[in-house]
Amino acid sequence: MAISHTEEPMTSPSLQHIQTVLLDDLGLVWARFQNRNWVHADLTPLIESTPSAGLTDLKNFQAGDINTNGTHLQWPTGASLPLTELSGAVGSISPAGAVIRQLSSHPHGWYRPLLPLHGNRAPWEHQAQAEAAALLADALAYSVHQFQLLIASYPAEPGDLSARLLDLLDLIDSTNHAHARHHLLTPWAVGRHTPHLITPLTAIHHGRLALVEHILATRQPLSSVPLTVFGHNAKDHDPA
Numbered sequence: 001m002a003i004s005h006t007e008e009p010m011t012s013p014s015l016q017h018i019q020t021v022l023l024d025d026l027g028l029v030w031a032r033f034q035n036r037n038w039v040h041a042d043l044t045p046l047i048e049s050t051p052s053a054g055l056t057d058l059k060n061f062q063a064g065d066i067n068t069n070g071t072h073l074q075w076p077t078g079a080s081l082p083l084t085e086l087s088g089a090v091g092s093i094s095p096a097g098a099v100i101r102q103l104s105s106h107p108h109g110w111y112r113p114l115l116p117l118h119g120n121r122a123p124w125e126h127q128a129q130a131e132a133a134a135l136l137a138d139a140l141a142y143s144v145h146q147f148q149l150l151i152a153s154y155p156a157e158p159g160d161l162s163a164r165l166l167d168l169l170d171l172i173d174s175t176n177h178a179h180a181r182h183h184l185l186t187p188w189a190v191g192r193h194t195p196h197l198i199t200p201l202t203a204i205h206h207g208r209l210a211l212v213e214h215i216l217a218t219r220q221p222l223s224s225v226p227l228t229v230f231g232h233n234a235k236d237h238d239p240a
Contacts, residue, residue, distance in 0.1 A: 017070055018083045022111065022155045023062045025210035027055070029073075029098075030111055031086050037104040039086050040113060045097030046081060053079035058207065062155075111160040113210075114167040114217050123174040124166040132162035139169055139177035140201075153207045164209065171217045183216075190215070 022030040027047050032038045047055040054077050055061045064075045066083070073081045085094035093099050102109065102116070108125075109115050115122060124135055137147045151158045172180035184201040190211070191198035200212045 018066070018086065021064075021066060021073060023064050025058060025208050026214065027061065028101075028113075028210055029086075031083070032110065038110050039100060039104075040102040041086055042099040042101055043081065043097060045093060045099060046079065047097075049097050050079045053077040055079055108163070111156050112164050112167055114164070114171060114213060117171060117217070118167065122163075122167050123170045131159065132166060133158050136162040136165050136169075139166065140181055141178075150205060153205055154209070165204070168209075168213060168217055184212075188215075 017034055018031045019034045020032040024030060027043045029041050029043055030038065031041070043055075047053075047061070053060070053075055055075065060075065060077055063077075064073050064079075066072070067074050071083060073083060081094075081096050081098060085096055085098045086100070088094055088098070088100045090100050090103055102113070104110075106112075106115060106120070108121075124132075127135060130138075133147075136142075137144075140146075140150075142150070151161060154161050156164075169177050169180040169184075172183050181201075184204070185199055187198050188200055190200075190203060197203040197206060197208060197211075200216060203209075203212050
C-alpha cells in the first residue's frame with residue numbers, strides 16, 4: 001500500500017521526514033523522503049524478531065502504516081519500526097531490524113531493485129519513443145483490462161511498476177521480450193508449493209514480484225526462499 005504523511009521540511013537531508021512508504025513482498029520496504037531521496041530496506045530481522053506480529057503473512061505485512069505523529073511505521077498486529085532507522089548507511093542494520101539495501105544512488109532507481117544489475121540504464125530505456133507502461137503492455141501482449149489488473153496488484157505508480165517489470169524482462173532476455181514473456185508463462189518450482197502461483201507471471205499478478213525477482217533475476221535456488229513466503233496474498237486478482 002502507498003502511505004503518505006506530510007510534515008514541514010527540515011534543514012538536514014538526513015533528518016528529513018519520510019513522506020511515502022511502499023511495503024513490498026519478502027519483507028521489503030521502499031521509503032521516500034521529502035527531499036525526494038529514497039531508501040530500500042529489508043525488514044527480515046524485524047519480522048523474525050517479532051513472530052507474534054505475524055508479518056511473514058504478506059497481507060499482515062502490507063497492513064503497516066505511518067503513525068499519526070509521522071515517527072514510526074506501525075502494524076495492527078503490534079510490530080513497530082522508528083522511521084529514523086531507515087536513514088542508515090547501505091549494509092547497516094538498525095536496532096529494530098532494518099537492513100539498508102539501497103539509497104538514492106540513481107536518479108531513476110526508485111522502486112527498481114534490479115536497475116543496478118543493468119548499470120546506468122536498462123536496455124528498454126533506450127526506446128525513448130514510448131513510455132514504460134506502453135512498452136510493458138506491448139511486451140506482455142496485454143489488453144487494457146489485463147494491464148489494469150496487473151497495476152491493481154501493487155501500491156506503486158503504474159510507470160514505476162512498469163519500469164521495474166521491464167528491468168526484469170531485460171534480465172531474462174534483453175533482445176527478445178516475447179521470449180522473456182514465454183519464460184514468465186512457464187510453470188516453475190514455486191507452483192509445486194503454492195498452486196495459485198503456478199507460473200512467474202501468475203505470481204506477479206498476486207503481488208509477488210519480489211519473489212519472482214529473487215528467484216529468476218538473481219538466479220537464486222528455491223531453497224534460498226523461506227517457505228513462509230508462499231502464503232496467501234490478499235491481492236488475489238486472476239492473472240491473464
